[in-house]
Amino acid sequence: MKKTGTLNAQLARVLAELGHGDAIVIADCGLPIPAGVERIDLALTQGIPSFVATLKVVLSEMQVEHAVMAKEVHPANTALAADTEALLGEHIPVRLVSHADFKTLTRNVRAVVRTGEASPYANVILYSGVVF
Template identity: 30%
Template sequence: MRPGRILHPELAKALATCGHTDIVLVTDAGFPIPKDANRIDLGYYAGQADVLDILKMLRQEIFVEQVAFAAEVKTHHPALYQELQKIYTGAGATFKKTTHEDLVENIAPMAKVVIRSGSLNAWANFALTCSTDPFAWFTEEDITILPAYVERRKRIAQNEIPML
């Protein structure tokens, strides 16, 4: 066993294949997952594994530059929105509003990995855009750092709370 690491072999392998700009889609129990998707099913009972537990675990495992979700989360499920803010505070990630239809029709087919939870939490579908460690790149003095990395480093250093 690997202490402090993902035990699920398919999930560990799938995350290890992700690179910058790849999408990891974390869904509730009822999300319509495309038939050809690289599906990692963690839902084993209604409510378990919960989408928030999965997002907390992923926060420790991968760098994320953007979290896209239906704009209704903020207004229709404020407790979920606040939990998302807690999870991604200081991560350097930004929040992006989208629609449920866009998640289903456009984002899901492009996702490198789709992780289905057992969550019955309303509006709980999140597209995580993978990133790189913003402090590991552009370390040489004679290389100009890209503005996106400057911004992410700043958000992390300031322990910024992401907002829609």
């Protein structure tokens, strides 16, 4: 049995396989997942696991170069936007796009991690960096 880090085998595999520029999405339970994109479904019930808890775990293992969020998160879900930006910190730039453009970008990601989050626009695309 694995002692530390991500215990979900599918998520651990995807994180280990990421190369520079690859992307994954941490998503609420309502984001449509494009056909052909791997779905890592962690959702148990509304709110479990939360978007923020899932993002913390992923950020503990993934080198993130930059991120993308829907600009609609700011008026609709200010607390989650602030929590996300605080977790990403000032060294990870966040680009804001329309929600429609965000959904288009999800067509080219390696995987979507579906959480139980049930609040508006609780989604982020994380682009992999390198550790050297």
